[in-house]
Amino acid sequence: MNEPRPIAEVPSHVQTARVVDFDVYNEPGLSHEFHETWLRLAGGEVPGLVWTIRNGGHWIPTRGEDIAKIYLDHENFSSRVMQVPRERMAGNRPIPGSYDPPEQNEFRAIINPPLLPRVIQSIEPTISGLATSLVENLKGRGECDYVADFALQLPIRVFLSYAGLPESDAAHLRHLAEEKVRPTGKMDVAEVMQALRDYLVPRIEARRANPGDDLLSQLVNGRMKDRALEVDEAVRMCSQVIVAGLDTVASALSFIMLWLSKHPEVRHELASAPEKIPAAVEEFLRMFPLVAIAREVRQDYELDGQVMKKGDIVVLSTMLHGLDERIFEHPMDFDLTRRRQVNSTFGQGTHRCPGASLARTELQIALREWLARIPDFGVKPGAEVLFTGGVVATVRQLPLVWQAK
């Protein structure tokens, strides 16, 4: 994903004034100022819809309102293409992410129930226990790489515990999940999927023969309207559930902790009044969206005075919704008194993140348990914190230091 991408020719239906050069994954600037670089694309007099020549050429709506509108409109915008350029979807059809209704609804009817708030509340003690033990183990060290030592550890452990899998599988599964979302080139897409299949199939079969109440059992024993899931479908569904819950939570936590490292007054407020953490998490979710996901135009569609042609690709930047100053005044400011308005951090419409309740709970607990034990911390002097763009943006490393007692 880091090789330079060729510049695509601009199709004749694209109005010249809308053409920009912006690489949604590797734009220079994203690595140092991730959200600010996105905002610069949408700033000033820029049209509500632009066309970038990078990644095969595609549209980017720049206003939160239009991003929401497209998310909500699966009849005009298909999820078949989730990444750019579209060739990256070859041999990769995540369930349910890359499907459209009505098939998508059937998959979602299987995925939704085990991730709804009542179930998540019942596993809260487990999540707290895992978060607490991670912080307790780090506390005496006085420093860590927050990304590797905490942010990526918590969601994989929560998943394994809820899926009834041993904690010792964490490293292997994390490796595969990371290869899937951020290929290092050591394995190709087919090899990663095969490795996930090799890991999941025996575990799926065991849970079909002997269902438990764990997450994996619920997913793999789910039924489509009039048939059981095929094993391959179960593999693709479980893979997406695993992958979707790791980088997203890890990156959100890392962006939040980086911000908190520079805002001691908020850190202290949340440490001394943890009942404010849920509202703070909502504000952080608005401020630090991470996802840039694609849609394919299903039939010619006009937006902002420009026709997008059937087959064109649109990339929806959730960053440009949560940080749209037309909707959220002073969008980079943390403000718990804002009137609540929906943003697109969890997506909208039929694909809205089914794991939102789990994600919110993990973020709340992670902040609460950390701040209760390490209320004061900063970025290690001299360290440079860098980001990587992608369908899900990530924080590469976050070296934190604190006074070990």
Place this chain on the structure above:
Amino acid sequence: MADPGSELVKIIFIDADGGTRECDGEIGKSVMETAVNDLVEGIVAECGGYCSCATCHAYVDPAWMDRLPAPEMIERDMLDGLLNVRPNSRLTCQLKVTEDLDGIVFTTPASQY
């Protein structure tokens, strides 16, 4: 915003603290859309009406229960997984505004998450 000439009915939302809002519901739209258009804070509706987030949960006044169509399977499955669910819980995105609902009362839960 209601289209001029469209038929409106009153829909009342009471929040968890007892605050009451009387909204104009446009016939044919959903109860959720009525709330969101009128900025009723107790209804979040993160997914925009696709029965995929369950953040438009409300309790229908028991006196009105029988006048609503029974929830379909997809709504029942989502309701089953919510916190603070009661026998009169509904997802308001799944309820269409009709003439019969003039004056219906919903109470929103303290939190949608």
